[in-house]
Amino acid sequence: MIEKLRQVFPSLVEENPDKSVDPQQYLWFSTNDNKVIGILEEETNEKDKILLESFLTPYNFHQPPVTSREEQWIKVLFHNDSSIDLSNDQSLHYRFVYFSLSDDMMDPTSFTEAIHGLFPSRVPIIWENSHEGVIIEEYKYSGDELVSYHDIIDVLMSDFYMKVHIYIGPYINNIALAQKYYNWVKQCYHKVIRYDKRAVIHYVQAVPYLILEPLDEQAVSNLIESVFQETLQEEELLQTIQIFLECNSNATLAAKKLFMHRNSLQYRVDKFIEKTGIDVKQFEGALSVYLTLLLKNKY
Structure with a gap:
């Protein structure tokens, strides 16, 4: 069915750890076998929506309102917009911290507010779907004290009564590489979680698990560089x-x-x-x- 739908709607995507899209631009549906698919909203009209809803279940994902900084990151990560200048300060480094929640009914707004309360300053948080997203840490190398993700996990699991898994990527300072490294961090999380169920996994701890499976040339390059x-x-x-x-x-x-x-x-x-x-x-x-x-x- 999905392939037949793709012939009518070429933009159709499935939830896929190897590919990132801007969820705000898609209509999301759940199939009878519980697969989540998305179709670009601009590719549909009202008749299409009525027809799709007749045999698919609308999958409602309410992303919290995004800040101007988060909007910039969305353009960089999902649209590869090289015109976005995220930093005029060469001392700014950033890293992606990918998270996954065991409860896809969790209110993203409540979770986002809880995260903001645990950081010394507001951090961009971008949601991939109703249960996965990324925290973007932006730090200058000037003695900033990093938060403890083990402490964050303890607080979140206590407050929301659900499991949270976090994968911490490396620091980088080249915005031009942001989309590549974001997709890499996301792929690493989905590979490593099959072997290591710890709540917090650092990219260094992930290396032995990543090489258990065949790596293509790009994956090898990403691993070595990171x-x-x-x-x-x-x-x-x-x-x-x-x-x-x-x-x-x-x-x-x-x-x-x-x-x-x-x-x-x-x-x-x-x-x-x-x-x-x-x-x-x-x-x-x-x-x-x-x-x-x-x-x-x-x-």
Whole structure:
């Protein structure tokens, strides 16, 4: 049925973690087998709507009113509008925090207000559908204290009596890459949640799960870039980190293998941690970085 409908309405989309659309521009329906589909409203007329509602159930998703900042992000993420200038300040970094609610009957407005009350300042929140969306953290690297998502989860689950899952993406500072990285974060969440049911998953923790499945060239590139960030072109630094990890994080042994002073090696390790935010002295960070290094060397 869906394919026949698509022949009449080419804009028809299904809920799909690999593709993002602006939900405000679509009419949404639920099929008899509980699949949610959307058709661009501008592609329909009143007769079409009456006909569609005769055999499909209208799927009402009431997105909270969007702020001007959220409207800018919607244009960037869903319409790839490169004319939007989100920041004149080069020190502004942002990251996408994708969330999913167990209750699709949750009032988005109440949830949005609760989130705003837990952050020191208002953050853009964009809804994909009635139970999924993204929090966009915008921070300057000036000592801003980040919120604890574990604390946020505890508050939300206590207040709303439902499960909330959160996937925290990496910080980036290039607006031109926003749509690509948003789709990547969304895809990662839907892949990882099949293996890891923790309420809060950081992108570094996700690496081992992401490589369990075949990755195309773009996915490999996204993974490598998200882990190594600005150290990606520093081959000497990455080689040092690889040897450090292969020596079971034994700085003395790694320094001997590299014919360098132990303090110099420690400086490089600390430099990597500072630039990427990944602590390779801890198991999860070490595992994810080492697996990504192997992936990078392969490609």
